Amino acid sequence: xxxxxxxxxxxxxxxxxxxxxxxxxxxxxxxxxxxxxxxxxxxxxxxxxxxxxxxxxxxxxxxxxxxxxxxxxxxxxxxxxxxxxxxxxxxxxxxxxxxxxxxxxxxxxxxxxxxxxxxxxxxxxxxxxxxxxxxxxxxxxxxxxxxxxxxxxxxxxxxxxxxxxxxxxxxxxxxxxxxxxxxxxxxxxxxxxxxxxxxxxxxxxxxxxxxxxxxxxxxxxxxxxxxxxxxxxxxxxxxxxxxxxxxxxxxxxxxxxxxxxxxxxxxxxxxxxxxxxxxxxxxxxxxxxxxxxxxxxxxxxxxxxxxxxxxxxxxxxxxxxxxxxxxxxxxxxxxxxxxxxxxxxxxxxxxxxxxxxx
Ligand code: GDR
Numbered sequence: 001x002x003x004x005x006x007x008x009x010x011x012x013x014x015x016x017x018x019x020x021x022x023x024x025x026x027x028x029x030x031x032x033x034x035x036x037x038x039x040x041x042x043x044x045x046x047x048x049x050x051x052x053x054x055x056x057x058x059x060x061x062x063x064x065x066x067x068x069x070x071x072x073x074x075x076x077x078x079x080x081x082x083x084x085x086x087x088x089x090x091x092x093x094x095x096x097x098x099x100x101x102x103x104x105x106x107x108x109x110x111x112x113x114x115x116x117x118x119x120x121x122x123x124x125x126x127x128x129x130x131x132x133x134x135x136x137x138x139x140x141x142x143x144x145x146x147x148x149x150x151x152x153x154x155x156x157x158x159x160x161x162x163x164x165x166x167x168x169x170x171x172x173x174x175x176x177x178x179x180x181x182x183x184x185x186x187x188x189x190x191x192x193x194x195x196x197x198x199x200x201x202x203x204x205x206x207x208x209x210x211x212x213x214x215x216x217x218x219x220x221x222x223x224x225x226x227x228x229x230x231x232x233x234x235x236x237x238x239x240x241x242x243x244x245x246x247x248x249x250x251x252x253x254x255x256x257x258x259x260x261x262x263x264x265x266x267x268x269x270x271x272x273x274x275x276x277x278x279x280x281x282x283x284x285x286x287x288x289x290x291x292x293x294x295x296x297x298x299x300x301x302x303x304x305x306x307x308x309x310x311x312x313x314x315x316x317x318x319x320x321x322x323x324x325x326x327x328x329x330x331x332x333x334x335x336x337x338x339x340x341x342x343x344x345x346x347x348x349x350x351x352x353x354x355x356x357x358x
Contacts, residue, residue, distance in 0.1 A: 001072075001073070002014060002026050002084060003081070003082065003084060003106070004028070005038075007038065008197070009084055009131070009234045009237065010026070010082075011038035011195055012193070012195070012234050012235040013082060013084070013241065014055060018054055024055045024056070025078065026057050027072065039057075042055050065109065066109040067113075069110055070112075070113040070117055073117045074117055074121070077121075077123065078126065079125065080126070080128075080129070081127070081129065082241060083106065083110050083129065085102075085106045086103060087099055087161060089200075090159045090161045097160050100163070101164055103161070103165055103168050104164045104165075104171065106168075107130055107172065108171045110128075111171055111175040111181065111183065114175075114181060115181055118181070126181075126182065127245040128172070128181060128184070129184050129186060130171075130172040130183065130185045130186070131188060131241070132186055132187040132252075134188065134189040134190065134229075134298045134300060135159055135161055136155045136162050136166045136187065137155060137156065137157070137162075137298060138156040139156075139296060139297075140156060148258060148299045148301035149187075149256075149301060150304065169185050169187070169252075172185050182245075182249075182250045183250055184244040184245060184247075186237075186240060186244055187253070187254045188255050188256070189229070189232060189254075189298065189300040191232060191233070191237050192234060192320060193234040193235060194327035201223075201263055201266070202266060203328075205220065205222075205263075205266060206270055207331075208281075209270050209276070210330075210331060212276065212281055213332060214329075214333060214335070215336070216332060218281070219282075219283050220267075220281050221283050221285035222263060222267065222282060222283070222284060223263075223284075223286075224288075224296075225263045225264035225284065226264065226296065227262065228260040228263075229263075230258065230259060231257070231320065232255070232256060232320070235315070237255050240255045240305050243309040254301060254304065254305065255302055256299070256300020256301070256302050257302070257313060257316075257317065258299065258302060259299065259317065269318070270321055273322060273325055
């Protein structure tokens with residue numbers, strides 16, 4: 001059972017588990033619009049091909065009581081529960097301060113639902129994964145400037161999103177240590193991929209470059225160019241999540257690449273890759289929040305995941321950037337056809353105003 005079906009990580013996780021022969025239930029937040037685009041390519045409507053439908057979708061209100069979530073868990077009887085329900089955007093937590101609390105609330109209610117399901121049914125083999133974030137660490141530095149965060153590093157979040165992720169982390173630890181649940185935290189550094197949302201800076205840059213290449217956009221507005229993050233391929237991270245749940249005992253693991261890159265380094269790498277001069281297009285936009293309490297640098301140390309789980313990332317930074325740019329140029333080519341034939345309006349803010357999406 002995977003909670004939160006809309007995100008990039010979930011789509012890779014679903015594919016990964018289906019490839020391993022799992023039957024996958026995806027639970028999404030109920031909405032009047034469909035929010036399953038990222039799993040549409042692997043979802044088979046049971047009415048069309050019941051025999052092959054190993055991916056099933058359910059809708060729920062995730063803030064509903066643990067009792068309601070328990071009903072779902074009783075009905076599905078999962079062996080593994082992956083909680084990837086997320087508020088996602090650190091910046092948004094500045095504007096809607098109470099909203100990020102949902103991350104902790106959902107984790108708590110799910111853990112409680114799983115625990116009560118286990119105690120009533122005796123299905124004690126159920127394993128729970130909590131998706132954590134490097135935002136729990138906040139700004140920390142040492143004199144060398146090469147500090148990498150591991151499982152023992154101090155939590156000192158500098159965003160409400162990070163605070164809520166900390167609470168979700170400790171709920172998971174509590175249910176493991178005090179109540180005996182097989183529950184693991186995966187503290188993920190920035191996952192990126194061609195399926196990432198456009199409002200994260202990596203995809204915002206690659207998407208904009210695709211549009212610029214096709215003549216659909218003229219400028220790229222960016223905020224803090226010196227912010228530095230540890231970006232890795234979301235498709236690699238899902239393997240680490242799965243590995244955590246296959247161990248003899250539950251534990252917490254940092255998942256990251258161990259190297260950080262600044263926003264301007266990514267931006268320049270992308271422009272260089274497509275043979276464009278970035279100075280002609282990139283504009284510093286002070287409307288894009290600098291995140292007053294934002295973190296300038298984050299870098300992860302995944303030694304434990306490598307040594308205990310045997311996890312190893314397959315896609316490095318350069319390759320990740322190239323994959324994203326290649327896909328976004330292809331996408332922009334198709335969109336150009338739609339623009340030229342009048343099916344998409346080039347003045348659509350989706351195309352010209354990427355900075356609004358932050
Ligand atoms: P982050 O990702 O907040 O780290 O959360 P994001 O890509 O939004 O920001 C990374 C850094 O880039 C700076 N920045 C900009 N950010 C955006 N979005 N748009 C811009 O134009 C821009 N210019 C500079 C930001 O200030 C920031 O320092 C991601 C998400 O995947 C979370 O869900 C996850 O928990 C963390 O990574 C780990």
